[in-house]
Amino acid sequence: MKKTRNATFDDSAELSILFDEYRVFYHKESDVxxxxxxxxxxxxxxxxxxxxxxxxxxxxxxxxxxxxxxxTRMKKYWLLNDLYVNVNSRGKGFSKELIDEAKKLCRExxxxxxxxxxGKNNEIGNQLYPRSGFELYDSVNFYEWLNLDF
Numbered sequence: 127m128k129k130t131r132n133a134t135f136d137d138s139a140e141l142s143i144l145f146d147e148y149r150v151f152y153h154k155e156s157d158v159x160x161x162x163x164x165x166x167x168x169x170x171x172x173x174x175x176x177x178x179x180x181x182x183x184x185x186x187x188x189x190x191x192x193x194x195x196x197x198t199r200m201k202k203y204w205l206l207n208d209l210y211v212n213v214n215s216r217g218k219g220f221s222k223e224l225i226d227e228a229k230k231l232c233r234e235x236x237x238x239x240x241x242x243x244x245g246k247n248n249e250i251g252n253q254l255y256p257r258s259g260f261e262l263y264d265s266v267n268f269y270e271w272l273n274l275d276f
Contacts, residue, residue: 130223133176133188138166140185141178148188148210175204177227179211179220187211189224191231191240199238204231206242209251216250225258243268 133141142162150156168174168190179187190208195201206228211220232240242260244251256262 128179128181128218128220128223130177130179130220130227133165133169133178135166135169137178137185138162138169141165141176141188144185144188144210144212145208147212148208151210174207175231177224177231179215179224181215181218186215187220187224189228191228194241196238201238202235204228204235204237204240206240209242221254222258225254229259 139162142158142165145161145165146156146158149161165176168176173192175191175193177189178185187210188208189206189210192205192207194203194205196203206225209221209224211224228240231237240260242255244255246252
Protein backbone atom coordinates (compact mmCIF):
# COMPACT_ATOMS: atom_id res chain seq x y z
CA MET A 127 0.00 0.00 0.00
CA LYS A 128 1.32 3.42 -1.05
CA LYS A 129 1.00 6.51 1.16
CA THR A 130 2.66 9.77 2.22
CA ARG A 131 2.82 11.10 5.78
CA ASN A 132 4.78 13.28 8.17
CA ALA A 133 8.15 11.85 9.13
CA THR A 134 8.62 10.91 12.77
CA PHE A 135 11.68 10.51 14.95
CA ASP A 136 11.22 6.74 14.61
CA ASP A 137 11.82 7.06 10.84
CA SER A 138 15.31 8.51 11.37
CA ALA A 139 17.35 5.37 10.69
CA GLU A 140 15.53 4.40 7.50
CA LEU A 141 15.13 7.99 6.34
CA SER A 142 18.84 8.65 6.81
CA ILE A 143 19.64 6.03 4.17
CA LEU A 144 17.41 7.80 1.65
CA PHE A 145 18.87 11.17 2.69
CA ASP A 146 22.36 9.80 2.16
CA GLU A 147 21.39 8.53 -1.32
CA TYR A 148 20.05 12.02 -2.06
CA ARG A 149 23.30 13.66 -0.96
CA VAL A 150 25.38 11.21 -3.03
CA PHE A 151 23.17 12.09 -6.04
CA TYR A 152 24.37 15.69 -5.50
CA HIS A 153 28.03 14.56 -5.45
CA LYS A 154 28.56 14.56 -1.67
CA GLU A 155 30.45 11.87 0.21
CA SER A 156 28.30 9.14 1.72
CA ASP A 157 27.90 9.54 5.49
CA VAL A 158 24.81 7.79 6.82
CA UNK A 159 25.63 8.47 10.49
CA UNK A 160 25.91 12.23 9.94
CA UNK A 161 22.78 12.13 7.79
CA UNK A 162 20.87 10.49 10.62
CA UNK A 163 22.15 13.01 13.15
CA UNK A 164 21.23 15.89 10.84
CA UNK A 165 17.69 14.58 10.34
CA UNK A 166 17.19 13.85 14.03
CA UNK A 167 18.22 17.42 14.82
CA UNK A 168 15.78 18.83 12.24
CA UNK A 169 12.95 16.70 13.64
CA UNK A 170 13.79 17.37 17.27
CA UNK A 171 14.17 21.14 16.79
CA UNK A 172 11.24 21.33 14.36
CA UNK A 173 13.50 23.26 11.96
CA UNK A 174 11.86 21.75 8.91
CA UNK A 175 8.84 19.80 7.74
CA UNK A 176 9.62 16.35 6.38
CA UNK A 177 7.15 14.11 4.60
CA UNK A 178 7.91 10.54 3.60
CA UNK A 179 6.52 8.27 0.93
CA UNK A 180 6.18 4.63 1.81
CA UNK A 181 4.96 1.46 0.23
CA UNK A 182 4.51 -1.88 1.95
CA UNK A 183 5.91 -0.39 5.17
CA UNK A 184 9.18 0.72 3.55
CA UNK A 185 10.24 4.35 3.04
CA UNK A 186 10.95 5.09 -0.62
CA UNK A 187 11.13 8.88 -0.74
CA UNK A 188 10.95 12.14 1.14
CA UNK A 189 10.54 15.88 0.79
CA UNK A 190 11.99 18.40 3.24
CA UNK A 191 10.83 22.00 3.47
CA UNK A 192 12.28 24.88 5.46
CA UNK A 193 10.32 27.96 6.50
CA UNK A 194 11.29 31.32 5.04
CA UNK A 195 9.64 34.70 5.06
CA UNK A 196 9.00 37.02 2.15
CA UNK A 197 9.46 40.63 3.17
CA THR A 198 7.74 41.96 0.06
CA ARG A 199 4.75 39.67 0.53
CA MET A 200 4.92 39.95 4.35
CA LYS A 201 4.11 36.25 4.62
CA LYS A 202 5.69 32.91 5.26
CA TYR A 203 7.24 31.17 2.28
CA TRP A 204 8.48 27.56 2.11
CA LEU A 205 11.76 26.40 0.63
CA LEU A 206 11.41 22.94 -0.89
CA ASN A 207 15.03 22.07 -0.28
CA ASP A 208 15.09 18.31 -0.73
CA LEU A 209 12.98 15.94 -2.81
CA TYR A 210 14.13 12.40 -3.40
CA VAL A 211 12.64 9.08 -4.43
CA ASN A 212 14.69 5.89 -4.42
CA VAL A 213 15.78 4.78 -7.90
CA ASN A 214 13.67 1.60 -7.71
CA SER A 215 10.50 3.55 -6.88
CA ARG A 216 10.67 6.30 -9.50
CA GLY A 217 7.96 6.70 -12.09
CA LYS A 218 5.24 5.53 -9.68
CA GLY A 219 3.88 8.94 -8.65
CA PHE A 220 5.70 9.32 -5.32
CA SER A 221 7.33 12.63 -6.27
CA LYS A 222 3.99 14.13 -7.23
CA GLU A 223 2.42 12.93 -3.96
CA LEU A 224 5.27 14.45 -1.96
CA ILE A 225 4.89 17.74 -3.83
CA ASP A 226 1.15 17.61 -3.08
CA GLU A 227 2.02 17.31 0.63
CA ALA A 228 4.25 20.38 0.28
CA LYS A 229 1.42 22.33 -1.35
CA LYS A 230 -0.95 21.21 1.40
CA LEU A 231 1.51 22.50 4.02
CA CYS A 232 1.69 25.81 2.15
CA ARG A 233 -2.08 26.16 2.21
CA GLU A 234 -2.42 25.08 5.86
CA UNK A 235 0.16 27.62 7.00
CA UNK A 236 -1.25 30.43 4.81
CA UNK A 237 2.16 30.74 3.18
CA UNK A 238 2.48 32.71 -0.02
CA UNK A 239 4.23 29.97 -1.95
CA UNK A 240 7.00 27.41 -2.33
CA UNK A 241 10.44 28.14 -3.70
CA UNK A 242 12.81 25.49 -5.04
CA UNK A 243 16.05 25.24 -6.91
CA UNK A 244 17.28 22.42 -9.10
CA GLY A 245 20.18 21.93 -11.45
CA LYS A 246 19.77 22.78 -15.11
CA ASN A 247 20.85 19.21 -15.90
CA ASN A 248 18.18 17.62 -13.65
CA GLU A 249 16.02 16.46 -16.55
CA ILE A 250 13.47 14.64 -14.40
CA GLY A 251 13.03 17.56 -11.98
CA ASN A 252 12.86 20.10 -14.80
CA GLN A 253 9.95 18.14 -16.26
CA LEU A 254 8.28 17.33 -12.93
CA TYR A 255 8.16 20.82 -11.43
CA PRO A 256 6.37 22.59 -14.32
CA ARG A 257 3.90 19.67 -14.54
CA SER A 258 3.27 20.21 -10.81
CA GLY A 259 2.40 23.88 -11.30
CA PHE A 260 5.79 25.47 -10.57
CA GLU A 261 6.89 28.29 -12.86
CA LEU A 262 10.49 28.84 -13.87
CA TYR A 263 11.48 32.20 -12.45
CA ASP A 264 14.41 33.30 -14.54
CA SER A 265 14.17 37.07 -14.24
CA VAL A 266 16.63 37.26 -11.33
CA ASN A 267 20.20 36.20 -10.77
CA PHE A 268 20.86 33.67 -8.04
CA TYR A 269 24.04 34.27 -6.02
CA GLU A 270 25.64 32.25 -3.28
CA TRP A 271 28.31 33.03 -0.72
CA LEU A 272 29.89 30.08 1.03
CA ASN A 273 31.50 30.30 4.45
CA LEU A 274 34.72 28.43 3.83
CA ASP A 275 35.87 28.79 7.44
CA PHE A 276 34.29 25.44 8.32
